[in-house]
Amino acid sequence: MVPARLLPETRTAWAKFDIKSDDWMPLWRHMADSAAVAGLLWDRWLPSNVRSLVAAALPGGMSDARRLAVWLAGMHDLGKATPAFACQVDPLADRMRAVGLEMPSRQMMGRDRRIAPHGLAGQLLLQEWLEVAQGWPARSTGQLAAVIGGHHGVPPDDVQIVDLDRRPDLLRTPGSSEPVWRRVQTDLLEAGADAFGVRSRLADWQTVRLPQPVQVVLSALVIVADWIASNPDLFPYAHVGRTRTDDERVAAAWRGLGLPDPWRPAEPSGPVDELFRARFALPRGAAPRPVQAAAVHLARAMPQPGLMVIEAPMGEGKTEAALAVAEIFAARSGAGGCFFALPTMATSNAMFTRLLSWLDRLPVRDGARLSVLLAHSKAALNEDYSELLRASWQPITAVDLDGDGGDGAGSPPRPGRGNDDRRAAAELVAHRWLQGRKKGMLSSFVAGTIDQLLLAGLKSRHLALRHLALAGKVVVIDEAHAYDTYMNSYLDRVLSWLGAYRVPVVVLSATLPADRRRALAEAYVGVPAGADGFDPVQDTDTYPLLTAVAPGCAPRIVAPAASGRRTEVVLEPIADDPALLADRLVEELAGGGCALVVRNTVDRVLETAQALRERFGAHEVTVAHARFIDPDRAAKDADLLARFGPPGDEAGRDDADGRDDADGPVDRSRPPRHVVVASQVVEQSLDVDFDLLVTDLAPVDLVLQRMGRLHRHARGVGQADRPERLRTARCLVSGAEWKTQPPEPVGGSQRIYGAHALLRSAAVLNAHLDGTSVPVRLPEDINPLVQRAYAGALIGPEAWAEPMQQARAAHDDLQARKHMRAETFRLGAARRAGRPLIGWLSRGVGDADDTRAGLAQVRDSDESLEVLVVQRRADGTLATVDWLADGRGGLPLPTDAVPTSKSAKAAAACGLRLPWHFSRPESIDRAIADLEANYVEAWQVKECHWLAGELILVLDGDRRASLAGYRLDYSDSEGLRVHRDQ
Template sequence: MYSSSMAREGEGRSGLRSRLEGPVLELWGKHDRDSDGWLPLWQHMEDSAAVAGMLWDRWLPWSVRRLIGRALPGGEGDGRLLAVWLAAVHDIGKATPAFACQVEGLADRMRAAGLEMRSRTAMGPDRAIAPHALAGQVLLGEWLEEACGWDPEECWPFTVVAGGHHGIPPEDSQIYALDSRGHLLRTPGRSRAVWQGVQTELLEACADEYGVRGRLGLWREVKLPQPVQVLLTALVIVADWIASNPDLFPYHPMEVPCFGAARADAAWQKLDLPGAWRPVDPDGTVQELFESRFALPAGSSVRPVQAEAVELARSMEAPGLMVIEAPMGEGKTEAALAVTEIFAARSGAGGVFFALPTMATGNAMFPRLLKWLKRLPSLEGRPHSVLLAHSKAALNDDFTDLMRGAGPVAGVDVDAVRNGKQALGHREAPAELVAHTWLRGRKKAMLSSFVAGTVDQLLFAGLKSKHLALRHLAVAGKVVVIDEAHAYDTYMSVYLDRVLSWLGAYGVPVVILSATLPAARRRELVEAYAGTVEEAGAAFDEVAAAGEYPLLTAVTPGGTPLVRRPAASGRAVSVQLEPLDDDLDVLADRLEAELADGGCALVVRNTVKRVVETARVLRQRFGDDVTVAHARFLDVDRAANDKELLRRFGPPGPAVDRPAGRHVVVASQVAEQSLDVDFDLLVTDLCPVDLLLQRMGRLHRHQRGTGQQDRPARLRRPRCLVTGADWSAPVPVPVQGSVAVYQKYPLLRSAAVLLPHLQTGGERPVRLPWDISPLVQGAYADDVQAPAGWQEALDDARRRHEAQRARQQQKAATFRLGDVAGPGEPLFGWVAAGTGDADDTPAGRAQVRDSQESLEVIVVHKRADGGLTTVPWLGQDRKGRRLGGLDLPRDQVPVAFAARAAAACGLRLPQEFSGEVMDRAITELEELVVDAWQTKESSWLAGELILPLDQDCQTRLAGFALRYSTTDGLEVTRA
């Protein structure tokens, strides 16, 4: 029965408890097995409602509140009422025998109050048919029908919020299965009326307590849009998670009883969740805006692309999608951030997500994002949550510095709150930008206000997966910036386009950056976001035919696209193209001649194997004046390589120590984007023309003296030698490695549009930026005339290419989220037949990229005596502490400092270790697992696969011989 102690605790209280009496007070909602503490269901419902109200008032971006409010007759006021009420009733499914029987002691209390139920064992497997989320959806729907006169179809868009609050909205078949098993919701016989009574009593009390009684009649006429259903579900999930934290909301018996507003206020103060950004529309001129946000060098002016982008953002009827296409080095990133600030202020967005193609580009963007944030007047004096979103963010020093500023969420000091003091663990002087503790979980992290990370995090919003609603809430309240849009293949584009359609439905402002896009792809992006643009088709065709460049395209959801053609900045480069035989001796001879008087050359290969083979030959001529850069280095070594490239080949300045003599960098695609490096001569494998133009952006990128006079005399005219193909054949034959990476058709189309520039002996250079768009549009257009004798080869390659694209599209569609359904369509089956959990792991990334799951290991050094250490060549951390050669004992957890140093030595094994070979490799690596490291105290190393290298940095794995060096990275050969 209802205990006397609980009765005394409730004396004099208002709130939900004051509306309840009798058996309903014995319903339990939370239980702690370790302490045997528990929480009454009504208390958890009250806690959840209170948190939802605080989230709405203090955390949810205005753009999200407005979107929800627009769907309801009472606007944002109705939106808040609905959110709080749904949070209160979301766990009504726990008021059922199927749930209550799980804890026998608490079930006995309920039986004593007249709520009869069979034991958990006796109820058997049928319990699985009535998970409490689904049960809650059914009970809430029955109450709306019986007590409020709603039709079932009118209930579903509202009740699905309860049904989906554990991450997966139910499917129709699950609902029908439960309909035929009423005993799971109410025990038959005398007790059935008691069960129905407590369920009704709770729902009636919530309707009155949270002020929706008078609104339900009006809401009955609302066809709640799917985007609103998603956001309400996500908000309830967040409220439920916070209210379920016993450190914030203690269970009974409590050491210090605290109820109602005091309980919620104490928890909120302890949580210390940073609020949403409240951006202010920047006034003043474009020049003033850029000078204040980006610290422009004295005397420099904003570039035309940047100025036009800001003016276009200011002139748009409402924030929407903007595609910025401009040459490399034109300041597209700064333009995007300026547009983002304007879009955010005008849309009410509460944050920014900057999506980049790789972890390396994410790491490079993160400090730039932080610098911009620290210059925003709207952030002064208030903490805001920041995230670096990829799987190895904890190894990034800029991010870990922010993490150190965020205190833990621990027990609530109620007395301190009552006395006006700060709760235990609350920062006395919080940093303006923090990596908030509560937002570090993989499902919650993207809810941070400001995020830089890999595009995978955005593509996951288009993947059917558990708790997808949280990912949608995370992007729905932000401005989304997508960088390097040309870098995403057909498979990834299938997900990107679907995500854009949902972003358009949410009204999320989006900025897309690219050096240039094929006209067809530009149109696909616009249509995905805004819907059909048939009325603007002529404008798109005109732009494509004219080859206008730079180019800005903007559109609002459902609107007509706007096109702007800003002038080029005046920075121009005319690059002479020349074919070069694909022979390493020919390459070495040519480089030796070109660099006779010194100079820096970049050789870009399409595969790591070609990088290593080329470097080996070139070292025979150039010795140590050859540097290798590719992705098959340890994480820590690759970061050091990028830093060294910038130090030696970055823009002119005191921080750059450019080689005085000759030097050759042999690199894979890692040198293609997001590195501000500058070379005197470029040699590149044939690749798709848009990527080849990106590589050209590393050639004479900066002015070095008047007329480039600071470069060697023979290298003052920019030249690009194109190799990686047999140019002597009637139709060029790309090397097999390049075909495997890019397919033959894009390579031949690239060769076809470059042919006039390759055959003229330098008399017809590629003029950057003016030739960028014509070359790209020509390579991707459907009706370009083939060079003489090429037609048959092109037709055959095209058939293969289109078949591969169709396979990619079909494969990607398997787990792709459906499009936005019509108003009033419930989210039933929204993520049915999905992937389960999706996160930033190799397996997760493989779901949104057309790649096989890769194998990641942590590389350590194995001494002659069998002991393990961190690899010996690691340098020092920022505090001057040695990182290399640190002991990693097998009989205990390594010290955190050494474990983190080891974790920084992650390495992704190449495709040789996929499929069946991966299984064999995992089996062999699992034999090396150190049991002492598989504990909670070993967060850096637990669950990781460890690859020990001997004193010669070699080992064998799954039939392959592995060799690692700091100069060439990982080499893999058949053993």
Template sequence: MHVGGRAREGLRSRLNGPVLSVWAKHDRDFGGWLPLWRHMEDSAAVAGLVWDEWLPLSVRRLVADALPEGEADARRLAVWLAGVHDIGKATPAFACQVDELADRMRDAGLEMRSRKAMGPDRAMAPHGLAGQVLLGEWLEERHGWTVRQAGQFAVAVGGHHGVPPEHAQIRDLDGHGQLLRSSGPSRDLWRRVQGELLDACTEEYGVRERLAAWRAVRLPQPVQVLLTAVVIVADWIASNPDLFPYFPEDRPRSGAERVAAAWRGLDLPAPWTATEPTQDTERLFASRFDLPPGASVRPVQEAAVDVARSMETPGLLIVEAPMGEGKTEAALAVAEIFAARSGAGGVFFALPTMATGNAMFPRLLDWLERLPGADDGGRRAVHLAHSKAALNEGFADLMRRGGRVAAVDMDAPSSAPHRRADGGGPAPGELVAHTWLRGRKKAVLASFVAGTIDQLLFAGLKSRHLALRHLAVAGKVVVIDEAHAYDAYMNVYLDRVLSWLGAYGVPVVVLSATLPAARRRALTEAYAGTPGRGAGGDERFAEVGEESAYPLLTAVSPGGTPVLRRPASSGRGTDVALEPLDDDLDVLTDRLGRELAGGGCALVVRNTVRRVLETARALRVRFGEDAVTVAHSSFLDLDRAANDADLLRRFGPPEKFEGRPAGPHVVVASQVAEQSLDVDFDLLVSDLCPVDLLLQRAGRLHRHPRGAGQRDRPPGLRTARCLVTGVDWATAVPTPVRGSVAVYGAYALLRSAAALRPHLNGDARRPVRLPSDISPLVQAAYGEKPDIPEGWADALEEAFTRFERHRADQAERAATFGLGPVGRPGRPLFGWLAAGVGEVDDTPAGRAQVRDSRESLEVVVVRRREDGGLTTVPWLPPDGHGRERAGLALPVDQVPTAFAARAVAASGLRLPMRFSAPEVMDRAIAELEERCVDAWQTKESHWLAGQLVLELDEDCQTRLAGFTLSYSRSQGLEVTRA
């Protein structure tokens, strides 16, 4: 075997006697088992292959930099730790679990009490903790290490099941030595067997001669985390019986043959190896992106590439630029440069919502297919990371082609080329959703990931297997989009994640159109490792928190000094005239009637779904059913996706849309219109909202030129105008409607109204000039010293008190389960995840940990016919292959077909927040569970098990928890009290 740097004879050749009877794994169904020495050897060999062929260069460098002999030492250490990770199974507490295997060990002289006789004490010695203690003792007693010196290495063994042990657990086990070695005559034999295994691994993997040098090493905590993660990955692979069969094997083979066959069966794609592009920015963008004819690189894009190339060490780059300036393309170009210079093996693109994640995924794939080497026959692992990713047609196709982890094939040639998914010849460069890289814990390990921000924030949450999430981001360039969209609660997690990313040296690109200066400084300080230094913070960052230039680039390397770049504007601009509008439906209807008399398309954005529906009903009376479109979050998943596609077809950019409505048309939407949709309207009406969000909404107004001087728009709509409503403007201090206050808080709304006063009040009001007014307005609304209009002081002070109380509460609650700061080098990770949340994943409960929202109630929707039969709802569109999903019959006595079950799962619906009140939620869940279809709750029902099913009658209505629910394809869900 070749696992420690040179050819070895194998671990088995170094062992003899009772040690060979120690077992590691057992198959209760078929009686197979695996000796501990074999699993140790398998795990070490896999770790060597993971190191050589799968880990990104940036991860290997980080570990290597901490050790005296660099890369050679790093590889030895990873292999050795993977080899010894299960030494805790050579203990009575573990070995007693399977009677027949325990009897084999007793026959070899390793006495132990039965599992029953050990009683509850056995739980004090889980084999990870036991292994950490045994390895620590061995390093201390045999090699003269101190407790702390040993702990920083042994913690990778203790934490390989997801949570490093806490100090109290270690102390408790110290008083129960009989769990590690029996208290009878065979105690010394147990000690000898444990020592033999550790000695054999140390000799086999070339570590013996390195221990003296390593004793002086102070391992940084990020390195401890990465080594733990490598051990976990190696253990999971080596524990897969399809790849590593249990004894007795059908065909005996050497360890080298066994590992080679398993690695072929696993067939993991290698990490990306980026080459730094040498062409100028114009040619770089032309080769990577599908630019419109005649388009040229924007100044902010040019500057972003220049800054990335000029940074001595890739680090954090914040790009602040207007909507539509190509920030996404700039981020990907910078990611390519950063990856080449840092050794990152992929990209993680974090977005605020599932919708934005879905929209980004095909753009990421397009970019990947244009990268150098895309046609070299290599493969790249990709993933869409959110809870409903499997319902995304593009990603589902990739998963279907991803195959499975194959059982070992001893006869396959060791250098067999990868074949096409359809079996037809060698594959060119492929994008694959690899089978092994699926599941909630492994998915983000894929090289290229587009996902929701939650997936990144989970890296700041004390949860089981957090080391894997850190490994996933430590080897990538991370892009964070819409950085302004996260509240104080989420920012606690984001700042902590950034501090760890800085410690790993992970390059990060942050994108925003409307970022407050204080938030810019906080992000920069968190990444550079200086948050909160001194009463006034680190003075090197003072300019970052004061700069008001726009566009603006802010760059800093870990531990470095920030650099600001102020690129020129692209020259694209729009003047938007603001006007206050009374919050009255009759006033709105009459005004839109006059504005759209000559045709045109208006967007009305409301802050609550209830206001969306009320407005749409009134406007349909005036304009007709077909002239009003509704878009909000309370649509079925498939309907919402279809709504977005329809809006893009009718109101998208000129080169993509299929035709705007001939007559007047009004789209009434909630906040779903703020992000991800490249839509363009002639007139905007918006409820008052925080100023950054209002600017985002204004970005949908005259977004694209329609003829010279906008001549293709109706004459009265060639000037961009936004009517601001949702407020009683007649009061001394503007009074926002209750629904808006519930969503955003009074303080943010009043600060927004104050910042907008010069543009809203008086005959001399001036238009908002985009983009030049974006930064001044945002800084005015979020700065620490507000400009308080006369007579507003008392109202603002009262609102500020509530705001501060709420923000402090958010920060305190978020910190409860938030990951601590990076500790001093050499400090073991004991207790790293103490008082954590346990398991966490992309479920409503998991997302609620990193978002300040009550857990929302999600259901899947079906229809019950008058004859009692269940069907999918009758308006579902065909799937991506043209297969009909509407009105499919759903059996209640068995699991539906996979196709029908997936159609039901795609009919997911998030109920409004009124169903999140504890008493309402409890009642709703109880009622839904009473109607549960038992046959759908089995493990064979992959799509439907665990889902709450909401049944609509033939009129698409039902009752739930004291409310009447009505659903229509045009309106979405409406809820009224029964």
């Protein structure tokens, strides 16, 4: 905008005010800054697939799309030229009154101002101008104007619009000043139409019907542009130093911001084996597994990138296959990044390390900087990510353009993770501006928990930003079988939006039920359940299996060849008695060997470990479960990998691509005899290998996952390096009373999984447990067992029928209630093109995002309490727990001052999720009250962000505490034990 061409009255309208300095920013200036930023975001930061999505909806294609985005960003604060906004600062309001813009005082306006928030006011003013001055039909104006109405995170709803329509005095003061207000508002609208280049296009746009996904990404782009243009460090209210032109002002801000580039990959076109050697450092002479090669060929053959579901056994390299497909999909679609969604923080941390390794090998254009993020609440405690945060630090402030690179086209090079060959690898940065709950997902490459994806289906403030973040990426969903009905309700809705955005998606699973495969495909394509043409997706019985779907294309089914990796597992039911199990393991391990015992509850883990230690000694029994503080949990995982991981250099890799060598090196760290007793933490993402497995009865897919830790790697020809008795893979199944008809699972297992899933699992495994010694063949039997267990048909002996039908009825009732609960705050499906976003987030959860409240909405589980564990020393002062390694143990935590950053961070690392005992309705309030007794006022400040707002559990010098009527004992070898007070 050119101020000289604006009316004098218009130039008095204000947008920003600094109460400390009395500096202010004219409204026209902020509008011009926002438009300029939007143009730079469009040209230099927005992935090309998002730009193409918008362009496809407009008659002038890409040119129209850029103009529309810039214009909407420029006009977003139009509603500040109203009495309801302008009255807030008396000196600035007086300036406006002096030129005829009369308005009541803020005190006189009172609470009525809330009826006219400036976003909604701007929406109605723009709609009025389009209809009256530009001749648009009223029904066409809302789809554009709602972008302005929602630029503070939530589009207005119909009630808000009606309420403001009834109060025109909030938009223009009645009387003699009303025409002056109208002139100012029209002046801004007319000037914007000229300055932002849309004047000649408005007539053609009035017949456009914008799809809702386009409205969402435009809304998000306007929000980002507004946030950047509102940063006074980038766009100061007053000129500092020499006078700058508008172009210099914007260039200085853009250079100071230094946003990293989007990923712009070229499609890898060479042979598949060359691609895998280049990206994943395959050993010399090794070739990709058949599943991996088939996935790449299918990605290249699809008419357009869409949804690919990769189902293959554990250890077949699904992760690497997904990354290879993601690179191809990104190149073909124009995606600018990748998001890898995993079940837990631990699996996200592991994936982040692998993601960085992959990124280091990606070829990119010279000098490219790519933004990366670890997306979960404890990301800053991850060493790889915190290292990137330190190396990537930069001030966010406008820079002097007199130095090198004064065109503002980029940022100076900064230290990062990338190697020294800029032609071969990008500089990876954890960008300072792209931090926090709202903006983090806008980074190009993200590894995080599945919650970060499911939140895209939760009606919450600034949801458009999360949609923009996903719309510009390839999305990979790992362990797709691991989510329940409640989470799947959100996942399916998110997939429907991803399909509408044309976002490529890769889904990974070793044990995916056929009906879930079909539901995922139908959700993505946007067809109703049971749609014609999707029967083959559900009916196929091949395995491994690749399924590909895309809007407008028939599903494609590919059955890759088997890799040759094969194990036969002999199953045997055993009584659920720790003493009998100890006797049996003494017998089985008489000649040495390593056994894994998997229990479904931590209490059963600890009970079993105690019985086994009485027979084997403490040094031959290791415990692993989720009731350890985070550093101890990480140390446990590292220890398991070091001692029970694959031979050679494959250790630490789940789905590893290194190839087993029957004559390879013997793993010297593997103990001659040992028993690991673990909970579900060993089911996934730990590449551990045992000679014998004992497992509680669990849903069949989880039993199969646990079997994937049995004889996982070749140890000598024909497993000759294993003890002779254990060269045949065997799995002992406990956790049930096998003599009853049907078997009766133990109570803890029923509480976690439900009787229905456990009885279906027992029924499909019955042929292998009835004494005939028919082995389970991996991978051949994985798919048949899973599909039979999750199909609707009756299974099992006739004597089991009535109890199983009762369990099924209870299960169906529970699932229906879960689905209904998920509907409460779940985002609706994308509506017809042209339907405005008005009311899009009505009756939502508010400002949730990655908070406890937000995550509780997308996971249907009992509320769990997470605490930070500290220790009280003999003198009564607090300190970090004394057993921490690396100099972090025993650091003082003063209660009358802010602790040192090192001490606070060490304490924050010691997170522990309390067990179910403290989540029950009768105990949770008391537990919270007891924990809040440890509240430290001095820690509740910004400078102590590691500890502020956290619940603190204080252990004494013997690592004990009392909480809500329970005694707690903690051991770095046993974890947390819970005993009821006598």
